[in-house]
Amino acid sequence: MKNFRGIVFDLYGTLYNVQSVAGICDQAYPGKGAAMAQLWRQKQLEYTWLRSLMERYVNFETVTDDALRFTCAALELPLEEDMARVLADQYLRLEPHPDTTDALHRLKDAGIPLAIISNGSHKSIAHVVNHSGMGWAFDELISAEDVQVFKPHPKMYELAERRMGHAREHILYVSANGWDASAASLAGYPVCWINRNLGPFDVLGATPMVATEDLGAMADWVLE
Amino acid sequence: MKNFRGIVFDLYGTLYNVQSVAGICDQAYPGKGAAMAQLWRQKQLEYTWLRSLMERYVNFETVTDDALRFTCAALELPLEEDMARVLADQYLRLEPHPDTTDALHRLKDAGIPLAIISNGSHKSIAHVVNHSGMGWAFDELISAEDVQVFKPHPKMYELAERRMGHAREHILYVSANGWDASAASLAGYPVCWINRNLGPFDVLGATPMVATEDLGAMADWVLE
Numbered sequence: 001m002k003n004f005r006g007i008v009f010d011l012y013g014t015l016y017n018v019q020s021v022a023g024i025c026d027q028a029y030p031g032k033g034a035a036m037a038q039l040w041r042q043k044q045l046e047y048t049w050l051r052s053l054m055e056r057y058v059n060f061e062t063v064t065d066d067a068l069r070f071t072c073a074a075l076e077l078p079l080e081e082d083m084a085r086v087l088a089d090q091y092l093r094l095e096p097h098p099d100t101t102d103a104l105h106r107l108k109d110a111g112i113p114l115a116i117i118s119n120g121s122h123k124s125i126a127h128v129v130n131h132s133g134m135g136w137a138f139d140e141l142i143s144a145e146d147v148q149v150f151k152p153h154p155k156m157y158e159l160a161e162r163r164m165g166h167a168r169e170h171i172l173y174v175s176a177n178g179w180d181a182s183a184a185s186l187a188g189y190p191v192c193w194i195n196r197n198l199g200p201f202d203v204l205g206a207t208p209m210v211a212t213e214d215l216g217a218m219a220d221w222v223l224e
Numbered sequence: 225m226k227n228f229r230g231i232v233f234d235l236y237g238t239l240y241n242v243q244s245v246a247g248i249c250d251q252a253y254p255g256k257g258a259a260m261a262q263l264w265r266q267k268q269l270e271y272t273w274l275r276s277l278m279e280r281y282v283n284f285e286t287v288t289d290d291a292l293r294f295t296c297a298a299l300e301l302p303l304e305e306d307m308a309r310v311l312a313d314q315y316l317r318l319e320p321h322p323d324t325t326d327a328l329h330r331l332k333d334a335g336i337p338l339a340i341i342s343n344g345s346h347k348s349i350a351h352v353v354n355h356s357g358m359g360w361a362f363d364e365l366i367s368a369e370d371v372q373v374f375k376p377h378p379k380m381y382e383l384a385e386r387r388m389g390h391a392r393e394h395i396l397y398v399s400a401n402g403w404d405a406s407a408a409s410l411a412g413y414p415v416c417w418i419n420r421n422l423g424p425f426d427v428l429g430a431t432p433m434v435a436t437e438d439l440g441a442m443a444d445w446v447l448e
Contacts, residue, residue: 011331027282049273050403051426054376054410058429066427152278179274186278200297203290207284 002222004112004190005166008142010175011042011118014194015104016094016128017214024090031079036071043067048119048150057148059121064091092127096134097196103215104137110223115140117160117173119150140164152183160189174218178202185209192218226446228336228414229390232366235342235401238336238418239328240318240352248314253301260295267291272343272374281372283345288315316351320358321420327439328361334447339364341372341384341397364388376407386412398442402426410435416442 009015018041025040026033036184044067051057058066065088072079107114114137118125122143129135142163147155161168173184177192178201185191185206193201194215201208212218226279236242242265249264250257268291275281282290289312296303331338338361342349346367353359366387371379385392397408400418402425409415417425417432418439425432436442 020397024414046270046273046403047426047428048405049270049277050376050426053273053374054407054428055378056410056429066429070424070427150277152274154279179270183274183278186280200294202271202274203294204278205280205290 001110001224002172003170004172004222005170006113006115006116006139007107007172007174007222008117008140008160008164010177010180011116011120011125012094012177013175014176015100015116016132017097017106018094020095021087021090024087028083028087029075032075032077034165035088036075038075040067040071043070052150052153057150059086059145060119060124060150061091061121062207066163071113092124093131097215099214099216101134103219104134106221107222108137112222113139113164115142115160115164117156117163119144121145122140133218139157151180154183154187157184157187157189172222174215179204181208182206192221194218225334225448226396227394228396229394230337230339230363230388231331231396231398231446232339232341232364232384232388234401234404235340235344235352236318236401237277237351238398238400239320239324239340239358240356241321242315242318244319245311245314248311252307253299253308253312256299256301260299260301263298264291264295267294278375281374283369284343284348284374285312285315285345288312316348317355318352320356321439323438323440325358327443328358330443331446332361336446337363337388339366339384339388341366341380341387343368345369375404378407378411381408381413382409396446398439403428405432406430416445418442 012018019037022033022037041212044064047063047067051123116138122145125141125143140163142160145152147159147223149155164171168189173189173191175181181191181193182204185208191208193211195211210221233239243261246257246261261293271291272288275423292312339350340362344371345436349365349367364387366384371383373379388395392413397413397415399405403416405415406426406428409432415432417435419435434445
């Protein structure tokens with residue numbers, strides 16, 4: 001077994017499937033669900049980066065709501081307030097990826113402290129975790145709210161170390177987002193990049209320690 | 225005529241057409257040019273934001289090259305070094321938008337100092353401007369190189385004011401990039417957003433002073 005003192009996981013896209021909002025989008029706008037979920041996620045990410053760079057932090061729910069409004073306007077879909085609420089709330093009910101639960105069980109059983117580090121607010125993170133019945137898994141839920149800036153700002157990677165109570169070189173950082181995996185690597189963490197789509201790694205001057213196709217293979221690697 | 229002491233223009237996408245690299249991309253990879261140019265630009269932008277947030281600045285040519293490598297890998301297109309050079313150099317030979325030259329002539333004739341403020345390096349900006357024969361237009365060419373961080377970091381908007389020698393409220397900021405127009409507005413500039421595609425404005429907590437469909441209509445508004 002690898003000698004990590006803890007494992008921190010990214011939430012959106014890594015443990016939980018951001019494309020799981022496509023279903024309700026498709027109910028609201030038949031035939032548009034997949035395109036809408038994709039643009040919504042793209043703009044959500046962009047707005048976290050832009051807000052952070054502009055030094056104009058707002059919480060993740062606000063960014064998600066703003067990204068939804070842009071997405072509907074860009075796709076020329078009418079968006080009433082009630083519908084905006086229903087759709088945005090879906091981000092509080094994301095489904096875990098199929099490989100998430102079993103991998104976390106195995107790592108937890110091995111006695112490794114597990115945590116989430118996310119751009120989500122405390123409320124969002126807690127809601128997503130509790131809604132999916134995964135509260136048992138995590139020792140720490142770490143939110144961008146505490147530093148008022150989103151990943152990949154260095155403050156987020158400092159926060160993980162502080163909250164885990166161990167030097168970063170002893171904490172495995174797990175993310176399916178190439179840019180997040182890059183930033184964590186550059187910040188000094190050993191990193192496992194979850195490459196579910198078998199795509200290329202972002203070209204940002206970093207290489208992950210290891211890349212696996214899913215969380216199951218990541219757990220295998222940690223436990224072997 | 226509006227009483228601006230100067231006008232600063234964004235370069236990529238505002239004065240010059242970033243889609244003008246699609247032609248050479250299509251020669252290199254027939255049928256793939258448009259998709260490639262689009263993803264390349266998207267990743268180029270993302271990498272400027274991510275590099276800035278990670279506090280890992282590299283110059284714009286490096287970001288452009290990195291984004292090209294990711295794009296070809298993602299689209300499963302082989303990329304040899306010679307081809308990478310040819311394609312990346314195309315970003316030094318961008319075509320002005322059809323409405324650029326006439327609008328700049330009219331504003332210049334009215335005696336208004338004109339400038340470019342760009343994420344490009346000094347070398348990139350000078351090359352693009354000279355290659356298109358537009359050197360006559362600009363009093364200042366302002367580069368992110370001088371602050372070692374890209375837009376929309378506040379340092380870029382401070383730099384424009386400093387280089388123009390006037391308080392920002394007297395300088396018109398012109399950009400076709402909604403996120404750049406947003407950041408300039410939030411930073412305190414009067415902003416004209418060039419909305420060539422008649423799309424929605426980014427939802428980042430700002431509104432431009434005015435939006436026009438092209439640079440000609442912008443010049444009309446300034447000169448009226």
